[in-house]
Amino acid sequence: MSLRAKGVCFSYPLMRGRACRTVLQDVQFDLSSGVTAVVGPNGSGKTTLLRLLLGLLRPDTGSVTLEGSAPHAIPPERRARVLAYVPQRTDLGAAFTLGQFVSLGRYAHGGVDAGAIERALSMVGLLEQRHAPFATLSAGQQQRGAVARALAQLDPAGAAATGRRWLIADEPLSALDPANAAQMTALLRRLAAEGVSTVVVLHDLTAAVRCADRAVVLSNEGRVIADAPVLEALTPETLRTAFGIGFDRLETPAGPALVRAG
């Protein structure tokens, strides 16, 4: 039961087969359970990596496998029941309410399941707002709404939930206030306990060391420079290599924290 990348290279074509922008080089890891944080500077290929894991892109060389098969080769509806995505920014082209938006997560299950939608909305604390037009919600609420859609899709608390599921989230804390961010990281922990493994891009390194079990650090060139349990991966040394600036690790009553040095 794993999500595995093996020797993955990927480049985006720039000009009709001429110059390519290489984004990821020889990326390799094997994720099985818990929360995995993906950390790296802007442009290091984090989002591209997530899109590869989701089967939205195919690697140029190497392979991505979800439980042994390439994600892009799994029939869409079957894949959607075990693999959900929270993008950096959600983009909705219709005047749906939050409830309707979240119900789109039920697409692969055929038919609307009000129970699953309500469970998902309560988990992110937005049940009250379900009749509000999605476009009128704040950026943070929309972000939590996107998480709710993914949860409706995986429905970890539903009766039909069996086997491991995967949540792939791209910076799900970026628009959240501190209280909501704390709730979101707590939710990721809770999901891990309920059989939903998460791969999550995080820029808040303290949130990463506190909620992730493991971290994959990407360099500017799109190479994996660390892949280990989170405290071993997010050391001041690897972070200096990744971001080019110094970090100090502090021990606080609530756990470790990573802050910029000097």
Added chain:
Amino acid sequence: MTRAFWLIAGLFVVALAIAALRLVCGPGELAWPSDWTIFELRGHRVVSAAAVGAALSLSGLLLQVMLRSPVASEYVLGLSAGAGLGIVAATFVSFRVTGQIVSYSPPLLAPVLGAGAALLVVFLLGRRGGLIDPPTLILVGIVVGILASAVTTLLQHLLPDQGMAVYTRWLMGAISSEAPWPRVWVVSGVAAVGLIVAGWLGPSMDAAMLSDDEARSVGVPLGALRVAIFALASALTGATLLISGPLAFVGLICPHLARLIVGTSHRTLAVASAFIGAAVLLAADAGVTVFTLPSGQLPVGVVTALIGGPMFVVMLRRGGLFPGGRP
């Protein structure tokens, strides 16, 4: 019964009422048809206008979904012009081969292929980095439409005068009174099948309102959906051109009216768009029939453009077209 059901039922009754009203409308008079010939003549226009209106409106809705753009329509994207070119090209080829112009009976597939070709070109040229880029797409659509119209005019000039006269009136957007009944039934059939398929695609179209990555991640087979919508929109637009000229704004406005009335679920929207499209075109056709000018009947496309154009601008200015007041 749900609210959506009653709204749809209401729209159906309105469309039926307008169809009945259209039967009463003759040139400069309002009276129930006195004999069978007049009844059949008006009935022909009723079925034609309803089928064309429904097909164009559905086509507009499908294209707005496919391109995630509220300003998409078969007219804006050059499909109508492409279908027109298909017909004139087919007529031109048959004229070169047989030396005769077969007035108003272009091959059934010609406009469908013309519309499909135009949409394919627009779709391929309107993409950037593998993603649909609505502004580019609309601009490409406008250019393809102008080019198709230019080639159409060129081919017309190479036909004898007779062809010119027929096509000029037709290209201004008139609903034919001479199209044989089987053709009218073909268009009605295409509209009916289109309505059923569009209704069936409803949930997929709902999910396709998300960005491409998100739609795929919730399980929508986006490539297959786009191909289906593409084929359906081409067939619907192409079919209308068998019995009518290109009509501006019907496909653009009617889906928006449907959204205002029944909301955002695409299964309901498909049915509502079809009924509204039928009702709107029946009403416009009733108008041109009653108010016949001394020079003859005005092509209904003039009315749909004169009313639809300002209406679209009003909707645009009031921000009703864009979810959440996007620019």
